[in-house]
Amino acid sequence: MKRALILDLDNTIYPVSSVAPYLFNKFFLLLNQEADIDSSALTRSKDELTRRPFHDVADEFGFSPELRNKGIEILNHLTYDEPMMPFSDYHHIRKSDLDKFLVTTGFTKLQYSKVRQLGIENDFKEIHIVDPEVSAKTKLDIFKELMDKYNYRASDLLVIGDDPQSEIRAAIALCIDTFLYDPGNKYPGATTTYRGDSLEKVLVIIG
Ligand SMILES: [Mg+2]
CATH class of the missing domain: 3.40.50.1000 (HAD superfamily/HAD-like)
Known part of the structure; x- marks a missing residue:
């Protein structure tokens, strides 16, 4: 029992598929406002990011420290309000x-x-x-x-x-x-x- x-x-x-498009659009928009960030690793990892924790994907795709930190900073403040x-x-x-x-x-x-x-x-x-x-x-x-x-x-x-x-x-x-x-x-x-x-x-x- x-x-x-x-x-x-x-x-x-x-x-997760029900929130992913809106949420990740918001995330990528905010991230792309950071002009100094090399986003090629980000582009390659987009699919994975919708499925797995950010930290794991950042490690696997070799995000630069700047990209990693900025991504975490944005995600720390992100909410889903729909x-x-x-x-x-x-x-x-x-x-x-x-x-x-x-x-x-x-x-x-x-x-x-x-x-x-x-x-x-x-x-x-x-x-x-x-x-x-x-x-x-x-x-x-x-x-x-x-x-x-x-x-x-x-x-x-x-x-x-x-x-x-x-x-x-x-x-x-x-x-x-x-x-x-x-x-x-x-x-x-x-x-x-x-x-x-x-x-x-x-x-x-x-x-
Ligand atoms: Mg789960």
Whole structure:
């Protein structure tokens, strides 16, 4: 019997593709106002940037320190203020009586603005933004803190997310059951306790 659910935000509660064009236009517009920045690495990395954390992409594409710093400075202040909708199957999670926690990685202001626009703030007992600009803490650290604070055993929890390398991996390291939400079947070989293309399946698992 599970006592609590821990959810990821991006591509777990809503599709990033629904905000990416507007958000990245805003980002690239601001960045392009910086005349002294060599943006060739940026142009090559555009697609990746819509999918992965800025820091990781900056490392992989060899962003200059100027580009990296300017990008972080802009992202630190960016918010998303347009209407947003959760995935159509999110309401299955919302109606569960279990305690729910949101643990998401990203820039603090931006992640909070998305939570606000989605209208999901009150669905969660606690919301944690893992922001590399603010702290060296990882999702694994936050999971551990929640277990300590609420006396959860690993078996009390289910972590729900779309990324085998992020929340799913952290949960597995702590022996917490995982639900890989993979509607596009992008990770057929990923290690996970459960998997599914609908969040409705989570209700079956938690019985
Ligand atoms: Mg995600």
